[in-house]
Amino acid sequence: MSILVVGSVAFDSIQTPHGTVDRCLGGAATHFALAASFFTKVRVIGVVGEDFTAQHEAVFRARGIDTEGIEHSAGNSFHWTGEYRENLSEAHTLRTDLNVFERFQPKIPASYRDSDFLFLANIDPALQQQVRQQMPRVRLVCGDTMNYWITGHRENLQAVMKGLDVLLINDGEAKLLGDDANLVRAAGRIMEMGPKTLIVKHGEYGATAFFGDHSFPSGVHNRFFRAPAMPLAEVVDPTGAGDSFAGGFFGHLASQPEITPAQFKRAMFYGGVMGSFAVERFGTERIQALTREEIDQRFASFQELSHLDAE
């Protein structure tokens, strides 16, 4: 079934210990859409400037992604400049040029209205909420956010959270949002704010799902699930790893007839798989070149990595 994603389509200039790239295609919606496109049909809502050419659009089209909702506006696209030092898990923003993104007002094309799955990538929660309210009948809504919105736009964020099935954030964000250094307690508080399920990403250590009474129609399940991350000798560029995780996770869920605990867990493994590919090259390079066969092979590796042998 179709996923509608709203978020940034951008250009990134990135410096890591492995090199630098200037203005490569990026943005949360881009990374998410490319990753999810291996599992299901994806539709994108975003805004780009005149620097976004047919060649860039072709990256989406090559993966069968619907770009009707990508609005073309006068000016330049969102441009992020950042670097990663030796500790590749932390991005240092050098410069943020919002450009056309500053006046972004998401518009949902009529042809997108029947989307069953909605992913609200990390943008202003006021915009997330606008989109959410225009899509009242979606089967599953998953959202992301970041420290900036948690600290400065809490009220708007809380309005969004009330309508989320799954909130997908990282460790630091979860502890900030739940106001507790203990992740289990922080998760409990976050789920009281609305999300039926919380997924916390731990970077190189994988991700944990926190389930609540309403996570599944089938009722109470185990309270936690942990998916591993692949130990990698070389992380070229961590940009977009989290969005690729989200794309793999949500893409797999959207490809299933029913959202069961079993498929939710597999979705988390697919999230880890897509995140592990994303960091192997700069920008979207690795995911663009990926095949479904490689995804399935790595999925099997993730199982070997974390599963006991049958007795």
Next chain:
Amino acid sequence: MSILVVGSVAFDSIQTPHGTVDRCLGGAATHFALAASFFTKVRVIGVVGEDFTAQHEAVFRARGIDTEGIEHSAGNSFHWTGEYRENLSEAHTLRTDLNVFERFQPKIPASYRDSDFLFLANIDPALQQQVRQQMPRVRLVCGDTMNYWITGHRENLQAVMKGLDVLLINDGEAKLLGDDANLVRAAGRIMEMGPKTLIVKHGEYGATAFFGDHSFPSGVHNRFFRAPAMPLAEVVDPTGAGDSFAGGFFGHLASQPEITPAQFKRAMFYGGVMGSFAVERFGTERIQALTREEIDQRFASFQELSHLDAE
């Protein structure tokens, strides 16, 4: 089969956000021995002072641990005073009184000579090496160390590492010892120093095993295995969690007729299980009160926490 452990038997005065305890029984060899005692016979080599009473010895005896190798010396036992602040993963040492431990010279009782498994807890690598050399015929040697020895006693430590089957350290120690912020590359360098297998503990995120060509008699295996840690809403006292992990891990291995990849992985799960119990109460309190049934139940929870459902 019997495990011989050499290390500290001590008293700890600990402050955590959950409270304080004064001079509770602790030390790496103590935590290790108690955890391992649920799986196999354990023999301890250490030194204590006059403050170590029959009541303290009874804690070991109650778990069937052989204390013949615990030397009683004039003066006080090793006494560590430390605190954990909101971030419970980091211990702040307030005071270290080595006392009788300062002149510790491990002596191996004749009755310990036939031990099949040797665990070198975190002590001066020169002492680890003395013990190692007196036990040339053990089947498996596992060792621990810490930053202090890595930075200041590198030569002695490298001598010990040459004779290790398994080195068991935490993230920060591995990155320091392997001199690389990337854990996979650091692990590769460490294994070139001697250990056939490296286990890196990630605290609340579990642990990773790095396998090499000589990890198993059966030859090359997968390169990595990840065991989860239990998400815990309440960590009362993290002291001894790593040693309890080591005890569960090594205890399970020593209880097996053969060291196979399958049993090695299960051993890592048992390590996580014992670590998760250790932090529930101050000092050794929780492990003392533990039953094998509780261990097996939590082992099952660890599987549910990390394993996909069968398709």
